[in-house]
Amino acid sequence: MGISLKDSPSKHMTFYQCRGVRVEGVTVTAPGESPNTDGILVAFSQHVQITSSTIGCGDDCVAVASGSSDVNISKITCGPGHGISIGSLGGGGEKAAVERIHVSYCNIFQTLTGLRIKTWQGGSGYAKAISFEHINISSVHIPIIIDQYYCPRENCPNKTGAVAISMVQFVDIHGTSSGEEAIKIACSKTVACKKLVFSNVALGWEGKTAPAKATGFNAHGRTIGRVIPPVPLLK
Structure with missing residues (x-):
């Protein structure tokens, strides 16, 4: 038990300046509309x-914040909430450092976002060597999102700096979006996203005959095999 x-x-759970942690068999329950009730923060x-x-909570099921590395997240059932997130990073001009994060074999359902990397304008540093593999998605508003214009309260000033x-x-990401935009890759105008890879991805728009859409801005990378909807990546 x-x-x-x-x-x-x-x-609900926070691990700050920790090393060598294993979390297994935890259950978190909170209403989907409860603000800032992250399940686990690292x-x-x-x-x-x-x-x-x-x-199930009102914010990120699992969030990985700055200063974290070698984090392995697996076999998580997430929903409701805001999915599994890297960030937010770069707030208040922060220099972020996140690397070697691996998310696999998770089920995400009825969340606002599914797999997300979120950074503020004006930050610096990096988020790199991140993988999301073997994920089932069900009725998630935006299943895959990289957002370098993160601004939860709107009216954020435009800044040129960004976390790289x-x-x-x-x-191997499969399932359904509850919104038309299943994949959103919004990278900084000045600091492009680089070396992105999409492989064996299939996301449909739940309950609609029209296909889901993917959008991309200043995102460089490649696709391997079937990727639906097609992601507009730059070479």
Whole structure:
């Protein structure tokens, strides 16, 4: 029997400046409309494993923040919530550092976003060597999103600096979006996303005969095999 957490007024579990952590068999339950109730937050931590857990909340099921590396997230059932996120990074001009993050064999359903990397304008540093593999998606508003214009409260000033995103892979991602835009890759105008890979991705628009759409801006990379909807990547 694992640990069960319910209705925290804020984040349910936080690992800050930790090393060599294993989380297994955790259940988190909170309403989907409850703000800032992340399931598990990892920040400034290394060699973290999060596995075989069920998380429903009002924010990110799992969030990996700056200063984190060698984080392995697997066999997570996520929903409701905001999916599994890298970030947010670069807020307040922060220099971010995130690398070697691996997300695999997860089920994400009825969330706002599915697999997300989110960075603020004006930050610096990097997020690299990130992989999302073998993920089932069901009725997620935007299943795949890289957003370098993250601004949850709107009216954020435009800034030229950005966290550099590179070496990100989306492999074997299948399921449905509840919105028309299934994939959104919005990279910084001044700091392009580089070395993105999409392989064996198939996302349909739930309940619609029209296909889902993918959008991309200043995103460089390649596709391998079948990728639906087609992602507009630059070489």
